[in-house]
Amino acid sequence: xxxxxxxxxxxxxxxxxxxxxxxxxxxxxxxxxxxxxxxxxxxxxxxxxxxxxxxxxxxxxxxxxxxxxxxxxxxxxxxxxxxxxxxxxxxxxxxxxxxxxxxxxxxxxxxxxxxxxxxxxxxxxxxxxxxxxxxxxxxxxxxxxxxxxxxxxxxxxxxxxxxxxxxxxxxxxxxxxxxxxxxxxxxxxxxxxxxxxxxxxxxxxxxxxxxxxxxxxxxxxxxxxxxxxxxxxxxxxxxxxxxxxxxxxxxxxxxxxxxxxxxxxxxxxxxxxxxxxxxxxxxxxxxxxxxxxxxxxxxxxxxxxxxxxxxxxxxxxxxxxxxxxxxxxxxxxxxxxxxxxxxxxxxxxxxxxxxxxxxxxxxxxxxxxxxxxxxxxxxxxxxxxxxxxxxxxxxxxxxxxxxxxxxxxxxxxxxxxxxxxxxxxxxxxxxxxxxxxxxxxxxxxxxxxxxxxxxxxxxxxxxx
RNA sequence: GGCGACGUAGCCAAGUGGUAAGGCAGGGGUCUGCAAAACCCCUAUGCCCCGGUUCGAAUCCGGGCGUCGCCUCCA
Numbered sequence: 001x002x003x004x005x006x007x008x009x010x011x012x013x014x015x016x017x018x019x020x021x022x023x024x025x026x027x028x029x030x031x032x033x034x035x036x037x038x039x040x041x042x043x044x045x046x047x048x049x050x051x052x053x054x055x056x057x058x059x060x061x062x063x064x065x066x067x068x069x070x071x072x073x074x075x076x077x078x079x080x081x082x083x084x085x086x087x088x089x090x091x092x093x094x095x096x097x098x099x100x101x102x103x104x105x106x107x108x109x110x111x112x113x114x115x116x117x118x119x120x121x122x123x124x125x126x127x128x129x130x131x132x133x134x135x136x137x138x139x140x141x142x143x144x145x146x147x148x149x150x151x152x153x154x155x156x157x158x159x160x161x162x163x164x165x166x167x168x169x170x171x172x173x174x175x176x177x178x179x180x181x182x183x184x185x186x187x188x189x190x191x192x193x194x195x196x197x198x199x200x201x202x203x204x205x206x207x208x209x210x211x212x213x214x215x216x217x218x219x220x221x222x223x224x225x226x227x228x229x230x231x232x233x234x235x236x237x238x239x240x241x242x243x244x245x246x247x248x249x250x251x252x253x254x255x256x257x258x259x260x261x262x263x264x265x266x267x268x269x270x271x272x273x274x275x276x277x278x279x280x281x282x283x284x285x286x287x288x289x290x291x292x293x294x295x296x297x298x299x300x301x302x303x304x305x306x307x308x309x310x311x312x313x314x315x316x317x318x319x320x321x322x323x324x325x326x327x328x329x330x331x332x333x334x335x336x337x338x339x340x341x342x343x344x345x346x347x348x349x350x351x352x353x354x355x356x357x358x359x360x361x362x363x364x365x366x367x368x369x370x371x372x373x374x375x376x377x378x379x380x381x382x383x384x385x386x387x388x389x390x391x392x393x394x395x396x397x398x399x400x401x402x403x404x405x406x407x408x409x410x411x412x413x414x415x416x417x418x419x420x421x422x423x424x425x426x427x428x429x430x431x432x433x434x435x436x437x438x439x440x441x442x443x444x445x446x447x448x449x450x451x452x453x454x455x456x457x458x459x460x461x462x463x464x
Numbered sequence: 465g466g467c468g469a470c471g472u473a474g475c476c477a478a479g480u481g482g483u484a485a486g487g488c489a490g491g492g493g494u495c496u497g498c499a500a501a502a503c504c505c506c507u508a509u510g511c512c513c514c515g516g517u518u519c520g521a522a523u524c525c526g527g528g529c530g531u532c533g534c535c536u537c538c539a
Contacts, residue, residue: 031539032538039539073537074538153467159467205537231468258469300469300470311475311488314489318487321501354478369485373503433498436497449500449501
């Protein structure tokens with residue numbers, strides 16, 4: 001069955017048809033490293049990671065490029081505030097971003113190009129646009145002729161004339177047309193600058209993605225992604241540039257992830273309602289945050305509410321309990337005929353079908369929860385060996401894509417807790433329940449969950 | 465003002481024509497020394513409202529109401 005994806009340009013869901021059979025090339029807009037990363041930066045990264053993993057699971061060879069825009073107005077301003085160089089500030093936040101992504105089990109991109117390492121390509125790209133008449137130099141800057149593209153506005157669903165009604169007043173006077181945007185910005189004092197045919201300066205905001213996607217993926221690639229807020233102007237402009245440069249469409253499918261809101265309002269710096277990942281990761285494990293972001297369909301807005309995150313964590317606990325119970329289970333032997341057994345046997349098909357359907361991770365998780373229930377049903381029905389064997393296989397299959405299992409799955413690695421547990425077991429054997437309860441309370445207070453079962457007692461450190 | 469999205473149980477959330485997934489919270493049971501865990505049963509005759517199309521609509525069409533996003537830097 002083909003993978004179906006929603007394309008922002010055509011506003012339709014259609015089968016994914018890679019340009020080169022068996023291979024999928026992807027470019028996504030990364031971050032401008034001028035400050036700490038917040039949840040809004042994590043969402044697209046996690047979503048794309050799940051998409052990549054699913055494509056790989058389906059047998060595609062995936063090439064994934066995600067850039068860093070390490071020269072830009074915000075970055076220049078920030079560096080000035082901090083009294084440090086732009087490069088220095090950018091490097092710091094890039095490192096922090098990469099560390100956070102690692103905590104969220106996000107695979108590093110195959111290429112993570114930085115704008116400042118690609119200036120020559122960008123200049124060459126602009127030069128060709130100028131030669132073709134798609135762009136013009138003025139006062140040391142270069143602007144893109146937006147009106148040359150009859151399709152300008154199609155991606156973001158707007159019309160040029162309508163858009164300019166509300167355009168801000170301080171339009172650069174050297175522009176031929178107010179809607180034109182800068183490809184190259186003439187150098188300002190105290191700002192980093194590179195040489196170019198139009199004088200010293202630096203790239204405008206949108207050109208880097210056209211130039212770098214072309215450099216790393218070629219004249220055409222399969223998927224282009226980013227947050228919904230990049231649709232306009234960033235992706236609209238990017239599309240116009242690439243079409244002018246190439247004479248054809250560069251992108252096959254445009255994919256945009258929904259924004260994160262708080263109290264229904266978008267997270268943004270100006271409203272000071274962003275949540276730093278750093279801070280969140282102090283209180284929640286990486287896989288809890290990662291999967292919380294995947295618990296909602298990627299195109300829908302996600303209203304961040306700490307209580308909902310807590311509910312999600314509670315839900316995950318049930319999966320972890322099962323995992324600890326089955327991770328060492330041998331492969332299932334004979335199969336019995338029962339509803340729960342069929343459900344365990346066919347789990348992966350259903351799980352992958354959910355992912356095939358526009359990467360419906362919310363539905364995929366529902367399949368996982370169903371599978372957990374079916375497993376316990378089997379265990380309670382007296383078929384523990386078969387149920388556990390299948391559950392182990394199924395959890396590993398789902399985890400390949402969703403990455404919900406904790407990194408450290410051992411429990412009881414705490415010697416003291418083991419001693420307390422042994423004492424409690426003895427107390428219970430002696431029917432000294434008062435002592436047994438005290439020992440249990442002590443373990444619970446120490447952050448353990450105490451699970452009495454038919455085949456002995458297990459303890460499990462919460463949050464793992 | 466223009467363009468676009470969304471509105472499903474107390475809360476979160478799938479579902480785009482065939483009779484409401486999943487999770488959290490809550491109630492009742494089974495099991496257990498007790499508790500926890502686990503399992504079973506229950507919890508939306510209804511999917512913002514009003515019309516329409518259809519044998520049949522949460523899903524399609526029209527009109528409202530509400531919330532949000534983009535139009536300016538933004539993942």
